Amino acid sequence: xxxxxxxxxxxxxxxxxxxxxxxxxxxxxxxxxxxxxxxxxxxxxxxxxxxxxxxxxxxxxxxxxxxxxxxxxxxxxxxxxxxxxxxxxxxxxxxxxxxxxxxxxxxxxxxxxxxxxxxxxxxxxxxxxxxxxxxxxxxxxxxxxxxxxxxxxxxxxxxxxxxxxxxxxxxxxxxxxxxxxxxxxxxxxxxxxxxxxxxxxxxxxxxxxxxxxxxxxxxxxxxxxxxxxxxxxxxxxxxxxxxxxxxxxxxxxxxxxxxxxxxxxxxxxxxxxx
Amino acid sequence: xxxxxxxxxxxxxxxxxxxxxxxxxxxxxxxxxxxxxxxxxxxxxxxxxxxxxxxxxxxxxxxxxxxxxxxxxxxxxxxxxxxxxxxxxxxxxxxxxxxxxxxxxxxxxxxxxxxxxxxxxxxxxxxxxxxxxxxxxxxxxxxxxxxxxxxxxxxxxxxxxxxxxxxxxxxxxxxxxxxxxxxxxxxxxxxxxxxxxxxxxxxxxxxxxxxxxxxxxxxxxxxxxxxxxxxxxxxxxxxxxxxxxxxxxxxxxxxxxxxxxxxxxxxxxxxxxxxxxxx
Numbered sequence: 001x002x003x004x005x006x007x008x009x010x011x012x013x014x015x016x017x018x019x020x021x022x023x024x025x026x027x028x029x030x031x032x033x034x035x036x037x038x039x040x041x042x043x044x045x046x047x048x049x050x051x052x053x054x055x056x057x058x059x060x061x062x063x064x065x066x067x068x069x070x071x072x073x074x075x076x077x078x079x080x081x082x083x084x085x086x087x088x089x090x091x092x093x094x095x096x097x098x099x100x101x102x103x104x105x106x107x108x109x110x111x112x113x114x115x116x117x118x119x120x121x122x123x124x125x126x127x128x129x130x131x132x133x134x135x136x137x138x139x140x141x142x143x144x145x146x147x148x149x150x151x152x153x154x155x156x157x158x159x160x161x162x163x164x165x166x167x168x169x170x171x172x173x174x175x176x177x178x179x180x181x182x183x184x185x186x187x188x189x190x191x192x193x194x195x196x197x198x199x200x201x202x203x204x205x206x207x208x209x210x211x212x213x214x215x216x217x218x219x220x221x222x223x224x225x226x227x228x229x230x231x232x233x234x235x236x237x238x239x240x241x242x243x244x245x246x247x248x249x250x251x252x253x254x255x256x257x258x259x260x261x262x263x264x265x266x267x268x269x270x271x272x273x274x
Numbered sequence: 275x276x277x278x279x280x281x282x283x284x285x286x287x288x289x290x291x292x293x294x295x296x297x298x299x300x301x302x303x304x305x306x307x308x309x310x311x312x313x314x315x316x317x318x319x320x321x322x323x324x325x326x327x328x329x330x331x332x333x334x335x336x337x338x339x340x341x342x343x344x345x346x347x348x349x350x351x352x353x354x355x356x357x358x359x360x361x362x363x364x365x366x367x368x369x370x371x372x373x374x375x376x377x378x379x380x381x382x383x384x385x386x387x388x389x390x391x392x393x394x395x396x397x398x399x400x401x402x403x404x405x406x407x408x409x410x411x412x413x414x415x416x417x418x419x420x421x422x423x424x425x426x427x428x429x430x431x432x433x434x435x436x437x438x439x440x441x442x443x444x445x446x447x448x449x450x451x452x453x454x455x456x457x458x459x460x461x462x463x464x465x466x467x468x469x470x471x472x473x474x475x476x477x478x479x480x481x482x483x484x485x486x487x488x489x490x491x492x493x494x495x496x497x498x499x500x501x502x503x504x505x506x507x508x509x510x511x512x513x514x515x516x517x518x519x520x521x522x523x524x525x526x527x528x529x530x531x532x533x534x535x536x537x538x539x540x541x542x543x544x545x546x547x548x549x550x551x552x553x
Binding site: 125126187 | 304329330332333334335361387389390391392396494495496497498
């Protein structure tokens with residue numbers, strides 16, 4: 001009975017998460033955590049991820065001697081767009097692809113909010129934060145390449161395309177924590193809020209995609225219900241006023257801390273077999 | 275050799291405006307951009323100055339530099355500067371306009387990448403607007419937030435509408451030097467502003483030949499009026515930026531004369547003070 005109820009809550013949460021993620025006017029880079037993978041795509045993913053890894057390494061090396069943050073930002077975002085476009089959406093189950101996708105989405109959000117405010121340039125220091133976000137996204141992409149490779153080999157050896165990348169939750173928590181830290185230095189209230197709101201939304205999606213999603217059902221439901229109160233700028237909902245953004249940032253930071261604690265506790269319990 | 279003066283801490287803040295329910299509250303900002311002179315309450319003594327600059331990407335937010343001064347300007351007196359991130363604590367809906375009369379101020383630091391951050395999210399001070407007349411005259415108090423954040427100022431303060439003689443400055447190109455330094459020591463030369471990212475950036479040569487931080491630096495504005503240094507290294511593959519996160523730089527002007535304050539946000543007593551020499 002309890003398991004049936006839990007599954008019901010989980011499927012409701014996943015179902016409800018769908019429309020927001022597929023909204024029309026969106027800053028979200030294509031190929032989010034909602035895509036799937038087919039057996040015919042598995043082999044090509046292996047080759048793509050190897051090429052993407054080489055591109056990422058080259059890109060990170062190329063930007064080292066550059067001083068002007070605007071140049072670095074341009075170079076990184078163009079390079080990442082190329083990597084993402086070459087992948088189409090079939091690589092959505094790879095965390096390397098997810099990291100690139102997340103970096104590009106947040107970069108778009110920050111630029112979009114500056115444009116919306118009619119500002120010629122982003123606020124002081126914001127370009128540096130954009131560079132950090134793009135760079136860190138690439139570094140995370142490199143880091144998760146190994147686990148992606150193990151995942152692909154896992155599908156091939158098990159001959160089972162329902163096999164799920166086991167690192168989605170860990171990746172989601174880490175990226176969300178990183179964006180919350182970065183949001184402190186983004187001196188645009190709606191961009192800062194939008195980063196945190198979006199990161200918690202994709203964390204919910206990553207929890208839902210995890211092979212052990214039943215154990216996270218309560219956290220997914222809680223996160224989903226709470227996030228409904230906050231407009232998601234990335235998926236096209238209108239930005240709140242700045243004064244509300246500041247209030248929401250405080251509330252979402254609290255929600256994030258609660259969520260991380262719950263995930264950590266659940267993960268430990270699963271490992272301990274309780 | 276650059277000399278350190280006692281007690282300097284840098285405060286960095288963003289303040290969101292609050293407009294109370296009184297009569298002449300036509301303007302949006304609760305704290306207009308400017309410089310305010312106040313005094314401490316309780317155990318702490320002396321005058322305190324608060325300089326504010328609006329943040330364009332956050333309506334009503336601003337950066338605040340709090341400056342405590344007992345004796346001479348940037349000389350041997352007991353001084354303290356601290357930067358805060360100040361945000362509205364609550365908001366009211368008055369005549370269709372959301373406004374605030376209370377702000378939280380959270381000290382800002384520099385992280386390991388040389389970027390500004392708030393090391394502790396909890397604010398250390400609370401600012402309350404007590405009276406506002408017209409568009410610029412504002413009276414406010416600052417009290418301890420009673421949180422676990424003990425960085426920077428902890429004492430209460432009261433500002434009764436007096437204007438401070440100090441202003442935040444934009445860091446114009448020129449040669450800045452510690453008044454008591456030797457001929458070749460303790461200078462920074464801001465050469466130019468040649469980057470396109472919207473910040474006022476500059477190449478800095480610090481001729482502190484006895485100082486471990488001598489060399490070429492890249493000076494960049496990270497928030498209105500708040501700059502950080504980045505060391506530049508020259509390699510076969512080109513120039514390369516390296517974070518040097520220890521100091522933030524604030525340019526302050528009094529009577530038309532610019533000063534550069536190099537402040538360690540982790541240690542309020544660690545500050546270098548330089549006056550502009552010529553440009």
